[in-house]
Each structure stands twice: as structure tokens, then as C-alpha cells.
Amino acid sequence: MVLSLVSLCASEVVSDHSSSPCWLRWVPRELYRPLLEAAFSSSRPLAVGELVQRWPERSLRVGGRRKRGETPPNRLCIQALLLAIVRGLSDQRSVLHVLDLSGLQGDEGSVGDPMGGWSLTVALCTMVVQARTGAKRAQKKEGERDRKRFLVLQRDADVKRERGHRVNAKSEEELMRGVRRRMEMDRQSEGSPGNEGGTRTDSDDRDIDVLVHVRADLFVNARSWDRVRAALNTHGPLKLQCRFLRVEEISVSSIKTLLDLLPHRGLLGIDVRYSSLGVAGLAELLPLLSTFPALTTLRLHYCNLDFRRDLPGQDETLRDLSQGLTKLHQLKCLSLTALRLPGQLRVLLSSLPQPLEILELPYLSLSPADLAYLSCSHHASTLQQLDLSENRLEESTLPSIRRLLSQASSSLQHLSLSGCGLTDHLLALLLPSLGCCIALKSLALALNPLSMAGLMDLVRTVVRMPNLRQLLYPNPLEDYQPGLPDLPSSAQLLDWPLDQMTEINTTSIQLNRVLMDNGRSNLLLTCDLLNYDKDLID
Known part of the structure; x- marks a missing residue:
């Protein structure tokens, strides 16, 4: 890969962190991107943090499809990026509104120590929860300042009255009423039922505005389930949006709970692995998947789907499954791995309203009838x-x-x-x-x-x-x-x-x-x- 002159200069600039105070304040906005790319490729986490905290645009995209030979950012750089995002929340100069980390994760333990999907998910969820805690702490400090201001205003008014000075009673009363109203809202938020232990309430939702929307791919298993659920339930300055969801070894009920928490307009794909869904479980999930209008990808790997007509109630379950598939209007990619469904490919593919562009069917023991149907289906062309x-x-x-x-x-x-x-x-x-x-x-x-x-x-x-x-x-x-x-x-x-x-x-x-x-x-x-x-x- 041949580097451009801008890339070479950017690598040289970020290589010396001690000089960053000299050049950072004078960098034009169009050079932030090559400098950040150079900081990632050179593994300069301090430079990454400073550039991200001062990011001059409303959106920042890190990740996505990599070119041949290009390695993902290492773990330290990603951690520096996330810390800079949290610091930027309290910086009045920050204009960042959308952080897109879709496709960022690498393979755990590979060359360069990238942050894998599970580690990145845990780090993101921790960042979202901590940002809300910090916002509540700042909000509490603001409330303390309001109370002190109220006391000062009240004391000054009393002093003026005692000394016989004429005061503008109307303006004083309006000012004190506004401060008192904010104090009452803070007390209601802190003392409302169900708010013990820091759980979310409607008052909390009103008080904290979303400053940065974070788009990412989430990897959820039994170890990260609680953190992901807490982050998706959190209303704070950072709002987590999932683009591609991967779940492993999670029950159908837990997957349903997770889908209920996700914003419906952001999810593009779901990947379910090593979960004993069964045909009935998949039929139960499909109505929920149909509520995501942008869903284009469905992957099911080793999910214990067994299409055998001798099972009681199997025909009815297959009808439910077929009906659920008809509602996936935007599906373009279907991937099924190691599912026991010989002779049943027509049941799945004929129900889809739109022709597929990506079809992956490894380890399915496809029968001659399956292949004959596929060759004549509306997906083939x-x-x-x-x-x-x-x-x-x-x-x-x-x-x-x-x-x-x-x-x-x-x-x-x-x-x-x-x-x-x-x-x-x-x-x-x-x-x-x-x-x-x-x-x-x-x-x-x-x-x-x-x-x-x-x-x-x-x-x-x-x-x-x-x-x-x-x-x-x-x-x-x-x-x-x-x-x-x-x-x-x-x-x-x-x-x-x-x-x-x-x-x-x-x-x-x-x-x-x-x-x-x-x-x-x-x-x-x-x-x-x-x-x-x-x-x-x-």
C-alpha cells in the first residue's frame, strides 16, 4: 500500500505527543481525519484521545470495511477514543453528535491486539452507563448551585426590605420561582418510587438530553447480557444504537427481551449462534424481527432447528414459521448453518417476499429436491x-x-x-x-x-x-x-x-x-x- 504525502506527514506529526499542544490548536478541520487515521495506524492512543475530544464535525466514523492487509485499531487506541468521547460531553466546544463504530471489532488475540466484538460491546455499555452517572453527578452539582443561589436571593431580598429599600417584587418573585421549580424537580427525581439503586425513572429521562448517538455492532452472550440490557435501558448523554446484533447461547426469551430494548429503526441484521431456538422458537421470534423495517440480514448458526414432520404439532409450527417469514420485507441475506432441514428449503425460501442476494447454506444436508427448487426459485437470478x-x-x-x-x-x-x-x-x-x-x-x-x-x-x-x-x-x-x-x-x-x-x-x-x-x-x-x-x- 502506497501512502500519500498527507498520510506520511500525519504519521510524523502524531509520532511526538509532546509537541501536540503546539500544533493541535492550529490544525484545520480537514486534516483531522488523516491525523486520526495516522494515530490509529501508528498506535498512538494519546493522539487519538486528543483528536477525538476536539473533533470538529458532527459525525465521526471509525471502523467499517478494511482493505487488504489493513489491521483494525488496537485495544489501547479504542479505549482512548471512548474516554475522549466521555470527556467531550462536558466540553462546550464539542460538536460531535453521531459516533459510528459499526464494523470496528477485530478478532480477539490476533496481530496488533485489536478489540474483539465482545470486549468492544462491554466497553461501550460501560461507557454509556458511566456517562449517565457523570451527567447525574453534574446535574446534582447544578442543583446545589441553584439552592445556594435561591438562598442568596432570598437573603438579599430580606436585607433590602429591612433597610427600607424598594425592591421589584415581581421580578424577584419570578426569579425565585424558577429556581424553586428546578429544586422541586430534582427532589422528585431523587425521591420517586423505584429510583433506589440508580434505576431509571421518567423524571431522569426528561432531565438528561442525548448529546451523542453511538452506533455499533453488539455481541451479546451470557456474560455480557446484564451490561447490554443496562446500557440499552439507560437514558443519558450517550444513546446506544445497534446496527448488527450477534447473540450466542442465549434463550429465546432473553433474545426477545433484547429486541424489545433496541431502537427499531437502526437494526440492519441479527446473527444467532449456538442457541437452542428450535422451529417453535424461531417462529416466535419472527414477528418481533418484522418490526425492524431496515432488517436485511438474518443468520442462524447451530440453532437446533429440526424439521421432522413426525413431531407432534410440527405442521402447525411450520405454517407459523412460513407466515412469519412473509413479513420480512427487506431481507436480502439469509445464512443457515448446520440446521437439520433436508427437503424443507421450499418452506423457508418460498415464503420470503423479496428475492435474496446472499444465501449461505453450509452443512444443511440439502436433498436433490432442495437443489431442484433452488435452481428454479425467484432467488436464483x-x-x-x-x-x-x-x-x-x-x-x-x-x-x-x-x-x-x-x-x-x-x-x-x-x-x-x-x-x-x-x-x-x-x-x-x-x-x-x-x-x-x-x-x-x-x-x-x-x-x-x-x-x-x-x-x-x-x-x-x-x-x-x-x-x-x-x-x-x-x-x-x-x-x-x-x-x-x-x-x-x-x-x-x-x-x-x-x-x-x-x-x-x-x-x-x-x-x-x-x-x-x-x-x-x-x-x-x-x-x-x-x-x-x-x-x-x-
Whole structure:
């Protein structure tokens, strides 16, 4: 990445914190952004704090989609940012009104010590509650000043009367009445029923104005549940708004409580993981989700959905589920992982009123009927991302897959068929359809039992796809140690050791030679399953 002259100068400026009093007061507002970016990239938390506290615009956006090779801000810089926001609440010069931290979180423990989703959520909720406590403390001090002012006014009036001076009784009375009214409101707020222990009351809500709206993605599990609930219940100078909600190992009733606390116009997506929703639980949640008009994303991972018609009342529950899905009018992304619903894909997808753009169905044991429906559904021609990983494909299901790819050929940008049991023969039948996907930018085919010959055929096909930028290819069978079955599963390919006697770079060299011969230096070939990320394509 080539840095601009402004970026290089900004990095030099923020590198010396001792000089900040000299230059900070003279910085024009258009240079605050490059200085803040330089402070984050150089891990200068003191500079981050000073820039944020003096931020000259009404909105501040930190986070969002990162470019390839760009690391998220580290933990100390994020903590400095949050502290600066709280300090700025009492600064009359502060004009900041919206703080957007959506997409800021990184992976816990990765390079650079970024703040993960759970840690960021806890820090944000603590900041919101502490800001309200500080506002109440300042409000109490203001009340004390009002009481003292009232006593002084009353004493001065008495002295003037005793000395026989003429006083403007009307103006004095109006001034004292206004001070007395504020004092009475403070007493009612402090002594109202249910306010013991600092819980919120209607009087508190009236007294504290929202100064900064904080938009963020929230990660809620059993450990952060109480803090998140307290922060969303808090009315103070900071108001927390959730853009994407991720919950893990939380009951249906707790998820419902959480949804009731969220502002309905801000939520864009919900991600539920490792929670035993069941079909009935999901049907219970869907009416609540329909009240969020901007909801475009629904992800359910390992949520114990079991579609078996032999269960009592299952048909009625499926009808409730289908009816609930019809109300998600803005849904564009549906992701379902490891849910037991073979043969029931039509129940889910046919109920959605709008065609999907992103559909992720890994580990679903999709049946031939599911794939046949998908290839003819109203979603097929609008799909931009499709993930069918770990759904075993056979020759009987390939016509449906080819039909699906044909329908999506002009829109599909990201496709994953990893772990689908594609042999050389099956891949050869599929390659013509893959080659017709003219908009495809990334293709994942890891953990498929391909030989070196099949892999070379794959690469010769993808180099003719002009928009493709990434290919996640499987290690060829020749690279593994002896002993693999004739048709190994994806789990066996993942666990089986590679042959140490084989030259590690031999496969890579042969594949890259095909790229060079076809002038495709802009196509990345990788077999690194753990670090593959389709979202890093510019």
C-alpha cells in the first residue's frame, strides 16, 4: 500500500505527543481525519484521545470495511477514543453528535491486539452507563448551585426590605420561582418510587438530553447480557444504537427481551449462534424481527432447528414459521448453518417476499429436491453470494447446480462449493457452467478430492474468467501421505497430513505458471483455508 504525502506527514506529526499542544490548536478541520487515521495506524492512543475530544464535525466514523492487509485499531487506541468521547460531553466546544463504530471489532488475540466484538460491546455499555452517572453527578452539582443561589436571593431580598429599600417584587418573585421549580424537580427525581439503586425513572429521562448517538455492532452472550440490557435501558448523554446484533447461547426469551430494548429503526441484521431456538422458537421470534423495517440480514448458526414432520404439532409450527417469514420485507441475506432441514428449503425460501442476494447454506444436508427448487426459485437470478459448502453433490444433482449457475451467471460474485465431494469427473461436468459466471470474483473449492490433473483443468478454466480475483483450491490428492480412501470426505482431507517428502511449492509453481502464461497476475490462487477471506477483494 502506497501512502500519500498527507498520510506520511500525519504519521510524523502524531509520532511526538509532546509537541501536540503546539500544533493541535492550529490544525484545520480537514486534516483531522488523516491525523486520526495516522494515530490509529501508528498506535498512538494519546493522539487519538486528543483528536477525538476536539473533533470538529458532527459525525465521526471509525471502523467499517478494511482493505487488504489493513489491521483494525488496537485495544489501547479504542479505549482512548471512548474516554475522549466521555470527556467531550462536558466540553462546550464539542460538536460531535453521531459516533459510528459499526464494523470496528477485530478478532480477539490476533496481530496488533485489536478489540474483539465482545470486549468492544462491554466497553461501550460501560461507557454509556458511566456517562449517565457523570451527567447525574453534574446535574446534582447544578442543583446545589441553584439552592445556594435561591438562598442568596432570598437573603438579599430580606436585607433590602429591612433597610427600607424598594425592591421589584415581581421580578424577584419570578426569579425565585424558577429556581424553586428546578429544586422541586430534582427532589422528585431523587425521591420517586423505584429510583433506589440508580434505576431509571421518567423524571431522569426528561432531565438528561442525548448529546451523542453511538452506533455499533453488539455481541451479546451470557456474560455480557446484564451490561447490554443496562446500557440499552439507560437514558443519558450517550444513546446506544445497534446496527448488527450477534447473540450466542442465549434463550429465546432473553433474545426477545433484547429486541424489545433496541431502537427499531437502526437494526440492519441479527446473527444467532449456538442457541437452542428450535422451529417453535424461531417462529416466535419472527414477528418481533418484522418490526425492524431496515432488517436485511438474518443468520442462524447451530440453532437446533429440526424439521421432522413426525413431531407432534410440527405442521402447525411450520405454517407459523412460513407466515412469519412473509413479513420480512427487506431481507436480502439469509445464512443457515448446520440446521437439520433436508427437503424443507421450499418452506423457508418460498415464503420470503423479496428475492435474496446472499444465501449461505453450509452443512444443511440439502436433498436433490432442495437443489431442484433452488435452481428454479425467484432467488436464483438475483444471487450475488452463494455458499453450498459441505452439501454433498452427486451426478444426479449436477443438473440442478448447472441450472442454478446459469440463472445466476450475470449476478453471482462469490461462490463456495468447498467440501462438496467434487471429484475430477464431477468437476469436469460443472466447469462449463462455472466458466459462464461472468461476474464471479471469488470461488472456493477447498476440501474436494481432486487430483493434480483435475486441479490443472480447474485453473485453466478460471483464468478465462475476467472478473475472478480469488480461487481457494484444494490440495491435490498426490500431496497427501499414503493411506487416504479412494473417495475421501472433507473431514478426512482436513485431518490427513500432507506428504513431507513432496516439494511444498511444486503445486503452487505449476498453477502460477498457468497464470503467467495467460497474463492473469491479478488472480490470487491459495490453498490456505483458514486465512481465506472473500471480503478482502477490493
